[in-house]
Structure formats: structure tokens, C-alpha cells
Amino acid sequence: MEPVRPFVLGVYTPADMARVDTLSAATIPVSVLMENAGRAVARAIRRHVRPLRTLVLCGPGNNGGDGYVAARLLSDAGWPVAVAEMAPPAPNTASSAPARLYTGPRVPFAVAEVARAELVVDALFGAGLSRDVEGAAADMLRAAARLVAVDIPSGVDGATGQVRGYAPQAELTVTFHRFKPGHLLYPARGLMGRLILADIGIPDRLVEQVPFTAWRNEPGLWRLPVPGAESHKYSRGVVSICAGGSMPGAARLCASGARAAGAGLVRVAAGGAARDYRLGPAGVIVDDAPLATLLEDARRHVWVCGPGLAPDEVAQTLPVLLAAGRCVLADAGALSAAADRPEQLRGVAVVTPHVGEFTRVFGPVGANPPERVREAARLIDAVVVLKGATTLIAAPDGRLAINTHATPALGTAGSGDTLSGVIAALLATGMPTWDAACAGVWLHGEAGIKAAAQTGGWPLAEDLDRYLGPARHDATGSRG
Template sequence: MDPLYSPLEMARIDAAAPSCGMSGIALMENAGAAVARVVRRRFRPGRVLVLAGPGNNGGDGYVAARHLALRGWPVDVAPVAPPRPGSDAAAMAALWRGPVVSPDRGRVVAADIVIDAVFGAGLTRDIDPAIAELLAAARRIVAIDTPSGVDGATGLARGRPAQAQLTVTFEARKPGHLLYPGRELCGETLCVAIGMPAAAFACVETKTWRNTPSLWQLPQPAPTAHKYRRGHLTILAGPMAGAALLAAAASRRVGAGLVTLNGAGLSGAPPGVIVSPAPLDNLLADQRRQVWLCGPGLGVEAAGAALRSLLDAGRTVVADADALTSAAGAAENLLGVAAITPHEGEFARLFPDLGDDRLTRARIAASRIGAVVVLKGPDTVIAAPDGRAAINDNAPPWLATAGSGDTLAGIIAGLLTQGMAPFESCCAAVWLHGEAASAAGSGLIAEDLAERLPTVADKIKNFKN
């Protein structure tokens, strides 16, 4: 798996390292040396200015300066504050024999590379405006851990962080490396190993991961499987039938054995889709119809009424689009669903009292309604009621097109239909959705997504085998 550790969790891991055989000062030496290696490999030799803060981030900067200077690079260190007496950073500052200069704008402008070693991911206050102005004047920034002013736990900007071209972090990413605006402010993020003992990680049981195929396993049909064993999904279709058709195509492509569209005026449905205009109660009498998708193109009033009937019948429900709008201001109406898939506007109408931190907001919402929350966006967050969460980072910008959300809801429902657990279904669906969009390219329209899903899924199977 690809765990994401908050700054507080990473601090606990760092604190455990000495008892596991690796001192803090040795880790700092390894971290700074790693930054220097990255700079040497990525850039031509040029004048480097290290802006060093008072803590461990600054200590890493002193080490990076020393290693670059030993390789013949011209390096100045400009402390924005002295290291704390007796700290590992102070010990590393004492080993620096090169120029120590004042941190002024002229030196920042003159440098070919500015190494931002001022504050790391654990900053809990806004960055000082004077420091922000210094960093903003740099032509090229390599940030250590995160750009100063980026909150490693949330990705939010504390003050006015400067844009880094490259960010070097250590051992594991933090949520702020994947969540916006932090992801953008980091530029390219490299995660490098620095010798942290594996045993040190045992003191933290993280519940946050980067969303990759290591987090879930796609369902595999048994050799004796038939269509009913692969599951029967029912999608409620309304006046905007295109939404339901997009969802149906996606659910079939990820392996749902049978898909029924319930609604009228669906004569143009593909031949492999069952179309039924029967009353909802009639379909609910069929116990094989356990998984339902409610909302896309259905109409707000109809979606609200249908949702209530489905939940009263104890069905597994993915609620999207109009079903979410029907619960605006009354999120308790969603109690009993398996998953919801709101975009930012829908989420704000459902949970208007939550703040700006997407990861925490999604977790609280999931706990409130007892369902998996897929908070859609360029940094989609998938949160389970038990506190597990994944952050997705593979979605290209051209996925922001009409109908792509209907397709995502269909993928989730199709995986649920095959018996995949809700959290894993949602994580897998979001990742497949992003990969299919990348495969389709920048001319993507929603209709392109479903046909690329089997190829993307096969690539995962071949990789894991």
C-alpha cells in the first residue's frame, strides 16, 4: 500500500527511530544528502541559496548545502532564524563551513536555485509575509518536505506559499502532497528513502492512503459463474435518460452480470441492457435486485421518493446527482445508503457546517451518514465511516466534462453488484475512472470512458499477476 502520514504521525515515527537503531541526526544527514543528490541530478551547476529555518527542515537545508558545496557547487546559506540551541539542526549548522549571508531579496533573485528549507509540512500558522515575499522572488525553488506555508495535513495554504518547481519529501507522502492547492504548489513531488527503520512505522496505524491498485482487488468471476452470480444492478432512469445510459455502460464494462434500466422512453438502450417500465415496488419484489443506482437524470422529486423506498426495502444504494439534491439540508435522509458521490457544490448543500479541509470534511460526513463518501474533484477523497480514507491523484483535467460523474457512479455500482465492499468499490472506481480518462486523451467525452475500462482493468490484473 501507499500510506499517507500526517505531520503529527510522521513526527511520532521520527521520535521512534532512535529506539529502532537510527538517530535523528543520522536521518537528517541522509535527508539533506538526498536533497543534494536530487538537485545535482535535475539541474546544471549554478548558484544555490539555502533559506534555512530554525527547525529540522532548516537542518536538512544545512546538510544539503554542505553536500552540494563538497561537489563544487557555489552555495550560500541564509538563515531566516537561528537553529534551536542543542538541536540536531544546530549540530548540522555547526558543520557548515561555507558562506552564511543575510536573507535578502537581492540574493534570492540572483540565485539559480533557492532551496526552501524554512518550514516543513508541520507548520500550524500562516507563514510570515516577509518570508513569503522572499520566496516569491525566487526564479526556481526546490522545497524540502513541502513548500513553506503548505499544510502537510490538509494541502491548504497558510499565508502565501511560493510555487516550487520540485519538492523532496522523505519515506512517505503526506496528504498535503496530494490535496489542492498543496499538490500544485509542490510542483513535482519526489519521495525518497532515508533509512527510516521499518519498526519505527509500527508506532502509527495510518488510515489514509494514496489511492492505487495496492489498496483493493478487482472482483474475478469464478470459472462456473453465470450472469446472476456476477450480480444484477438496477438503475433508475428519468427524463434525462442519457445519464442512466452512461452509468449502465460503465457498470457493464466493469463486470456487472445484468443491468436493468427502470423507466420509460428508453427504446434506444443498448441490446445488452434490460429495460423495464414496471413500477418500482414490482422490481423490489425480486430479491436478486440487491444493488441500485439512484439519482442520475432522475429528477429531484422522483429521486427523493425512490431513495426512501429503496432504503426501506434494505437495498444497497449508490446515491448520486438528483438523489443528493433531494437531501440538501437533510443529510439524514441518506442514512442507509452504501455510497454517495457528491461534487463540491452538492457536498456543501448536504453538509454546510463543515470547513475547508477536504479530508476531514469527507471523514466527518461519512461518519454522520454511515456511508462511503466520494468527494469528487481533481483530488477526489474517498472516506469510509470507520475513518479510512484514500486520496486520488490520477485524474486528468479533461475528466471535467458532462456525464463523467454518471459514469463514475455506474462503475461504483457495477463493482458493488459483484460483491466488492463499498470502500474498496469506490476507491477502485475512482482510480479506474481516472486511468480510463488518461487513456482516452484530451478530446475525452463521457461516452469514451466505458469502452476503455476493460483495457485498464486488464492492465491491473496483468501487473498483479
């Protein structure tokens, strides 16, 4: 895999893209960008389906302007096309010229017209939606049997991925220049169908002038360290795991994930339960000494606290680790112990909650998950990894990575313990905290994809370890 430049991975809110459009308008006529956008939509439709009886629903704004261009170009290509206007563009606006240039049939904005169409093109509202979609517009969209969306399905909030009123299911969505959060976040992500990002001619030098703080999580956003000829187990990093007495499987999965992700040495601090853990993999060192004694070894800087731990075990370990200044990844039991008390997590480096754990610690995710995860990261001054179908990785300084590189096959018990081990292994190499969390989430997702392909779609958490090495190879490309 050839890593891409981080800049190309930028995810822009609708407000960010509006600023880009304003800058672009000073050097590139809006009519040119609108023509390019409509052409991209028409091209994608022609590649997606054979000529069909097509109805283009046009709103009065720029999204509608893109629709008029697409309608004209499809008509020029011999497609049977008609336009239904929700409202005509205001005179002398950007979309008024494309509306004039379209000379094909226009039909009433009525459900009966949608019912006659074999394909509906939704060019009503773009990603900058500011109100709920309801009434006649919702009825029209609801009646479409097959639908292609221009920019984003109408009714989707491009900043949050939430549905406002009604949003249709698209089989194809064509957006422009950069993805918005709404393209990548559920529930909206499930409405996109095939998602195409089209270049419409906005120069990168203009986009670079608009600051952004969100990225798609892919190689190129981060770089994995590659061991050199003189590397050894300590230079590759030591991962230590606090083990509990009642659920040894969680710590074992975490240890296996850390080893498979490249940790040079993995040690399990099991205390009085050490005998139970010594039945595990031969490559894992099991310690029975008191935690204070283990912390005398400065090489043991990275610790995982939480998988398989009961509340009393968390109370005996997490405060000690934090007082010793260790780099701590807190998960599972450590999050349960901090329910309604997020201040107990201040001092950790990374937390990895699923939605239920996040809600118990920080409160509901709500209607704007990106901002809620950023708020949580600022509150505890740590990287927060909100695990899910789309995983969000937020840093205290506001940086946010949006990870869609995963599979439903990861929804199996123990998968999160493996992820904790993977991220810890990368922290142990000295990777910056946010980078290590982002890279660990991607590697975990790639291992899940590979494992699902080899197991008929139903891997166990134990299966993921075998594919973390190939995942690292893919992420480092020719350097690995």
C-alpha cells in the same frame, strides 16, 4: 501493473510522522536521518538541474537542518552555494550540528540575496507548519525565480493542503518516507512541481507502530475480483438503475459504465418512460414494471438512484429502495433532493457528490477537506466520495483514500454518471463498500487518462466505456 502493499500507500499527517520520528530516535540517531534527508535533497537537485548559483534558505528547525546538509553536499560537489539563515539553530538541537558542518558562504537573509541566486532551496518550514508564513520569510520566497522545496513548500499546511499566508511555487519537492495529505490535496498539490518521495532509512517496523487512517488510492489498497471459469452473469453481479423521465442520457451513461466495468447484467427501471430507454444499447434490459415488483427479485441487490432523476422521482424511489434493504449508490438528483437534509441519505451505501453537491447537502468543505468528508461519512453512515481534481473517499469508520490518479479530461458532462455505474458494478460483485468506491474511482481515472491520450485530451463521457476494460486489466496485473 504490479500492486503494492497497502502499508506502503499510507499517508501520514505531520503529527503521525512526528510520532514516527520519536520512535526512530530511540534506535537511529536524528543526525543520521537528517544526513540522509539532506543527501536525498542534494541528489534530487543534481539530477534535476545543472550546477547553478544556489541559495539555501534555512530555518531554525529540522527542515533547516536538512537544508544545511544539502548545502554542504552540493558545495562538496562543486556547486556555487550559499546559505541564508532565517535564524540560527538553538545550541544542542538536531540541526545545530549540520549547521556547524556547513563551512561555505553565509549571506544575509535578504531579498537582494535571493535575487542574485539562480536557484533557491526552501528549507524554512516543513509540513508541520503551525503559523502563517508572512513578513521577511514570505518576501524571500516570493522573490525566488526557481525554487526547490525540502519536504513541502513553506506556507503549506501538511495536514490539509491549505496555504497559510504565502507559499511559493516549487519546480521540485523532495519529501521523506511517506507522503502527507498536503502533498496530495489542492491547492497545495499545484505548488509541488515534480514530487519525489525519498527513503531516509526509517524501518517499516517502526512506522507500523504508528496507526494511520489515510492511504493513496492505488491498486494494492484493494483487489478487484477476477471471474473464474464457472462465473456467469449473476455471479458477476446485477446493477439496477432508477431512470427518470426527462434526462435519459444520465441513466444510459451510468448503465454503460456499469457494463464496461464488468457487471454481469444491467437493468434500467424506467416505469412509464421505458419506451425512451429501449432505444438504447441492446445489452441493457429496460423494465416498465412498478418498483415494488422489481424488488421482488432478490438478485437485484445493488441500485443506483439519482442520475437523471427529478426531486419527485427521487421521492418515489429512494425511500422504497432503503425500506427494502437494498445497497444504494446515491448521486446527482438524489443529492439535490437531500440539500440541507443529509438525514435523508441515511441507509444508502455510497454517495458521490462533487464539491457543489457536497456543500448543498453537508455544508462547505472548508479548510480541512479530509476531516469534513470523514464527518459527512459518519453523519450518514455511508461511504462519501468527494469528486474533484483530488478525490477523497471516506468511510464511516474514518478510513480515507486520497485519489490523484485522474485527469482534467474527466471534467465533462456525464463523467460522474459513468463513475456511478463503475462503482455500482464493483458493489454488485460483493466487494466491500469502501473498497468498491476506491477501486471505482481509480478505474474511472485510469479510463480517463487512456481516453484523453487517444482523443487529443478531450474525451466525451461516452468515450470512457472503451477504456474501462483496459483499466481493469492494468489494475489486476497478471491476475486479469
